[in-house]
Amino acid sequence: MISCKAITKSYRKGPNVVTPLENLTLEVPRGEFLALMGPSGSGKTTLLNLISGIDTPTSGTLEIDGENIASFSRKQLTKWRAQKVGYIFQLYHLIPVLTAFENVELPLLITSLSRSERRRKAEAVLELVGLTDRSHHTPSELSGGQEQRVAIARALVANPALLVADEPTGDLDRESAGKILELLQTLSREHGKTIVMVTHDARAAAAADRTLHLEKGKLLTEDPNKSLA
């Protein structure tokens, strides 16, 4: 599913060149739930941004489902993101004035789907995340866990094969975090979604099939206690 070969990302910051990722190679098979861990500045969010197509590598190849997205134009990447990837943010990033249903429907507004088709799909994913009864509530009327479930539903609604999650439990209490992780496990195991999750939390990483550690832009070790399911 994901094949990163000798990926490097560097950018200029004032007079200096910063390289958050250097010569990184990584393979993630379809349907795997992968956790990326590492200290702040280790390059895990940069890697997530590259995999999700919101940033591009400076060098190397990044193939997802056989397509080298590193060579995509900005326009191609935008289209690819809309169809192939769902992004889950740590702070949910829901649009505050829209209801849960409207937030989930957002990715479908730029498709050619009819209103009834959009409604059906949005309702289906809201049911999947267990929020049918909260669909007409705005984010301010939801708990943190519920907001994150709405964000997951929004990431799922276009039915992408790949989900990327940037510390999805980082802002949640233990109980809510546990439910979110259970949901991600279900999506991986029962719905075949490939999930790449960045986390600082070892408990969250334990929910994944495999954990990789990054430090200073390089892949360090693979968690020896975990294996592919």
Next chain:
Amino acid sequence: MIALLSLALKQLSRHRLRTALTVLGVASGMFLFTSVETLQRSLGAATEETAADTTLVVYRENRFCPATSQLPEHYVDEIRGIPGVREVIPIKIIVNNCGASLDVITFRGVPQGLLRKFAPEIEIIEGSDSEWEKRDDSALIGEQFAKRRGLKAGDKFDAVGITVHVAGIIRSPFPQDNNVAYVKLDFLQQASRTGLGIVTQFNVRVEKSSDLKPVAAAIDARFKSDQQPTDTRPEKAFFAETAGQLIELIGFTRWLGLGAVIAVIALVANAILLMVRSRVKENAVLRTLGYPGRAIMFLVLSEGGLLGLMGGLLGAGLAWGFLRWQSFTMGSEGHTLAILPEVSTALFATATALVLGIIASVHPALVAIRQPIVKSLRS
């Protein structure tokens, strides 16, 4: 496209206070813009000659104000005999204020029985012809005049020392007629103490507009050596000359209109720029979800356009209603300029506001799509 437009509308309707304040600001600007446009168009209609114009006015040469134009009433027969003249009517005019004024009262004295013949387009919308015929002091009041003064059929009305009985309210396609009080000529001659046989002007209807110049020249030539030489011109040309101050004043209002346009652009641009800045992350999230730059641009431009449209509708609608309700009239030397709001002016102002809203949003829209997604998400 419709789905995105609906999203823009939701953003506006759910940020009520911000939207209401911006719409109010745009509405104020467009109220002013519509009022200025109405003034300009009304002035244009009153002074620009068209192919449909067939009316000449004969005054005494070198007159200033109706009071100094005293012509013998018997000129009427000689004017009627000039080729190209379809109808002629002697008119005595009394005004309350000869200079430029916002509330001018004009009495036009016409021979009994000749008014409907001279101006068949006049329609009596209240009262009756028989009431007009049967009393010496009866008056037919123009619709706008009556509205401004709160007059209705059966009322008594007193101005400039003349007291009349309102026999009816009239409506005419010509704004001048809607702003005067028609009374009987002999009654007005006696009431104004100028005496019988003296009139202020002759209104001459020619067969076609191309007859205006030759007939005017023929009339002036005929009376050149007479006791009272005449000055004959199309009615609108007289107004354009006598209302010089008004025209200058109204010309100045163009700057007010321009100021209103600039204020609306600045207001919408400021509101949209603030909105874009406060929604940097939201836009970055939308782009992460796969929204192309043109969709984000469309959303931002839609919000600006909708703000302009709502403000335009409110401002232009209010201005249209206000000007219609108030029936403002400006007068100078007995000529009146009716400030008549037209639906087309309000629609033009609304469309202008929509375009201004979109133009004002172009820069904020570019700001919204130019910043890299990762940088926007971190901000």
